[in-house]
Amino acid sequence: MIKLETFLIVSAILFSLGIYIIIARKNVIAILMGVELILNAASLNFVAFNKYSVPTSFSGQMFSVFIIVLAACEAVVAFAIVMSMYKNFKDINADSATTMKE
Amino acid sequence: MSWEDNEQMLLGNIQSIYYFVPELLLSFFIFIILFMDLLKIDQKVIYALAPLFLLITFMVQTNLDIRSVYLFEGILRYDALGVYFKYFTYIVLFVVVLISLSSNETNTKATTTFGFLPAEYLMLTFGLGIGMILLATSNNMLMTYLAIEFLSLLSYIATGFKFKNKKSNEASLKYVIYGGVASGIMIYGISFLYGMTGSLFYNSIGSFLTNQPTYNVTLFVSILFIYAGLGYKIATIPMHMWCPDVYEGAPTPVTALLSVGPKAAGFILALRLFYEVFSVNFQDITHINWPLFIAIISVFTMTLGNLVAIHQTNLKRLLAYSSIAHAGYVLMGIASISILGQQSVLFYLVVYMLMNFGAFLVVILISNRYGVEEIEDYRGLAWKTPYLGFIAVLMTIFLLSLTGLPPFAGFIGKFYLFSAVIEKGPSYYWLALAGVINSVISLYYYARIIKAMFLEEARTEIALVDGDTQVLGTAILSVLAFFTLLFGIYWGPVFEVITTIFASL
Numbered sequence: 113m114i115k116l117e118t119f120l121i122v123s124a125i126l127f128s129l130g131i132y133i134i135i136a137r138k139n140v141i142a143i144l145m146g147v148e149l150i151l152n153a154a155s156l157n158f159v160a161f162n163k164y165s166v167p168t169s170f171s172g173q174m175f176s177v178f179i180i181v182l183a184a185c186e187a188v189v190a191f192a193i194v195m196s197m198y199k200n201f202k203d204i205n206a207d208s209a210t211t212m213k214e
Numbered sequence: 215m216s217w218e219d220n221e222q223m224l225l226g227n228i229q230s231i232y233y234f235v236p237e238l239l240l241s242f243f244i245f246i247i248l249f250m251d252l253l254k255i256d257q258k259v260i261y262a263l264a265p266l267f268l269l270i271t272f273m274v275q276t277n278l279d280i281r282s283v284y285l286f287e288g289i290l291r292y293d294a295l296g297v298y299f300k301y302f303t304y305i306v307l308f309v310v311v312l313i314s315l316s317s318n319e320t321n322t323k324a325t326t327t328f329g330f331l332p333a334e335y336l337m338l339t340f341g342l343g344i345g346m347i348l349l350a351t352s353n354n355m356l357m358t359y360l361a362i363e364f365l366s367l368l369s370y371i372a373t374g375f376k377f378k379n380k381k382s383n384e385a386s387l388k389y390v391i392y393g394g395v396a397s398g399i400m401i402y403g404i405s406f407l408y409g410m411t412g413s414l415f416y417n418s419i420g421s422f423l424t425n426q427p428t429y430n431v432t433l434f435v436s437i438l439f440i441y442a443g444l445g446y447k448i449a450t451i452p453m454h455m456w457c458p459d460v461y462e463g464a465p466t467p468v469t470a471l472l473s474v475g476p477k478a479a480g481f482i483l484a485l486r487l488f489y490e491v492f493s494v495n496f497q498d499i500t501h502i503n504w505p506l507f508i509a510i511i512s513v514f515t516m517t518l519g520n521l522v523a524i525h526q527t528n529l530k531r532l533l534a535y536s537s538i539a540h541a542g543y544v545l546m547g548i549a550s551i552s553i554l555g556q557q558s559v560l561f562y563l564v565v566y567m568l569m570n571f572g573a574f575l576v577v578i579l580i581s582n583r584y585g586v587e588e589i590e591d592y593r594g595l596a597w598k599t600p601y602l603g604f605i606a607v608l609m610t611i612f613l614l615s616l617t618g619l620p621p622f623a624g625f626i627g628k629f630y631l632f633s634a635v636i637e638k639g640p641s642y643y644w645l646a647l648a649g650v651i652n653s654v655i656s657l658y659y660y661a662r663i664i665k666a667m668f669l670e671e672a673r674t675e676i677a678l679v680d681g682d683t684q685v686l687g688t689a690i691l692s693v694l695a696f697f698t699l700l701f702g703i704y705w706g707p708v709f710e711v712i713t714t715i716f717a718s719l
Binding site for chain 2: 127130131134140143144147150151153154157158160161165166169171172174175178179182185186189190193194196197200201206209210211212
């Protein structure tokens with residue numbers, strides 16, 4: 113039987129990797145992949161907590177299904193914006209979008 | 215009153231629809247608008263019908279009685295706070311639709327200049343309204359997350375609505391990245407709260423925390439993470455970075471809406487979370503002393519907002535930093551954790567709506583006429599024509615109100631926020647002091663605009679882009695200025711309504 117801690121450690125690793133990718137990568141698509149990793153970490157947490165803390169209810173599993181759906185919605189909007197960025201800037205590097213500065 | 219004690223407060227799905235009719239009606243009007251666009255009905259007609267739709271929704275809402283119940287098996291709250299926030303939302307949407315009509319970026323003139331789509335734009339505005347209502351009346355963490363994402367997704371699209379404009383595009387890109395990260399961190403925090411309490415409902419989480427005897431590091435981390443999502447919606451430190459870029463790049467009516475609507479909804483959510491879940495009878499039950507954290511965030515937020523605003527040359531960007539500073543002021547009310555704190559937050563949101571819409575509407579009217587947004591270009595504005603002189607006078611009213619000088623509404627709003635802090639006793643005086651110092655700093659950059667308009671001479675002649683008389687825009691501007699003045703002198707009725715909201719909770 114796998115313990116709850118195992119799931120939490122995996123999800124913490126996923127979360128940290130997501131944050132690292134967002135900070136380190138410059139390509140917008142890669143940054144969005146980092147965001148997906150964070151969402152997956154939370155999703156995994158919900159399912160694991162549901163199984164170990166409240167086995168009688170389904171609220172955690174339901175939440176993770178909603179996260180998957182919303183991740184898809186967000187990807188649609190984000191990639192539409194990235195497409196129009198490519199049209200405007202001829203590039204999808206986050207550093208090239210600097211028309212506004214302090 | 216917890217809901218386990220009172221079964222009658224929990225309404226089933228069918229019963230709840232009666233109380234949800236205004237929101238359903240608003241969603242229905244979105245379909246009507248899209249269908250009218252599909253049938254190639256004149257866009258001017260669609261635009262003219264939009265305020266009417268909002269008026270109908272408002273009237274339907276006034277016919278519903280105010281009770282304290284839970285809708286849809288406890289997913290949504292229906293109480294006085296929620297109902298008054300709905301009125302607030304409809305008024306905000308009404309003003310925004312009228313502002314959009316008077317801006318050349320988002321009215322029917324824009325369809326020929328850059329392919330603007332009025333029906334889709336109205337759909338986004340109405341959708342943002344529904345999202346605001348859902349966020350402010352949510353009673354369940356899943357609903358909160360869905361509402362935040364709903365608001366965010368629509369805001370990303372609305373920000374990038376001038377899709378051939380580089381600035382607008384860049385703004386929406388930055389918004390989508392910050393927003394994705396913030397909401398991701400927020401649900402990671404929610405997942406830990408869920409793991410500890412075993413429930414997603416605010417009430418159950420609250421009653422679990424009441425029985426929690428000691429400090430708990432997991433709880434601390436999860437509240438911190440949840441605050442990341444919340445702080446991103448209301449643009450406080452350290453989640454404020456998207457704010458200036460988005461406000462500058464977005465079409466100005468969208469900026470006006472984003473700076474008032476989702477922000478107000480975020481503050482209502484903060485009131486619900488921190489006053490009903492994380493505290494009982496104005497006593498912190500989380501053992502992490504969150505009022506102190508909020509107070510510290512408040513001080514940093516207003517100081518950063520005000521200090522950076524000093525150097526801004528673009529007026530929209532300056533107003534963005536000023537709105538960050540104002541979020542800091544409102545956080546003072548939340549940090550004071552008292553009934554006066556709640557009331558002052560609500561009162562400030564009303565006042566802030568008036569003066570912020572006014573300031574952005576002036577930016578719109580000037581940018582319609584001359585196509586400029588830099589403070590440099592506002593030099594000598596007051597003396598060009600009598601009409602522009604009138605606009606400059608109204609802008610002065612809004613700016614002085616934003617500073618918090620009497621006899622304008624902003625002064626009363628700030629007065630209540632400060633008195634809520636002072637009421638807490640000497641241990642909170644430093645917070646009030648920081649607020650006062652920041653108000654003085656803010657006078658400097660607001661006065662800079664007034665000085666440019668009245669006391670300086672234009673260096674270069676700016677070409678007139680569109681010389682049309684802007685009757686609608688000027689009329690709304692006058693109404694906003696009138697209320698800004700009125701609430702500075704005679705604010706009693708508004709505050710009485712706010713008092714009744716919290717008396718019934």
